[in-house]
Amino acid sequence: MKGWIKRKGVCWMVKAALVLLGGGAGYLYHALIGCSTGGCVIAASPWLSVLLGALLGLGLATARPDAWKTDAPGHERRDE
Secondary structure, X not given: OHHHHHHXXXXXXXXXXXXXXXXXXXXXXXXXXXXXOOOOHHXXXXXXXXXXXXXXXXXXXXXXXXXXXXXXXXXXXXXX
């Protein structure tokens, strides 16, 4: 039981860290690159930049790494 809680806790913490890093990257994008005219929808508002960065971090956190492998189920290799 203790090992299960530890594994689930670490997994949750990694996902939260990726979301926070994505939000931080969104804010840095706004602060460093930004949009001086306000015409850029993403970079015009710091809140929107942070939100979109956090969503990208969430997408990375919830992506299944085994889906990217070519030997994953459903991607059988054909020997020619």
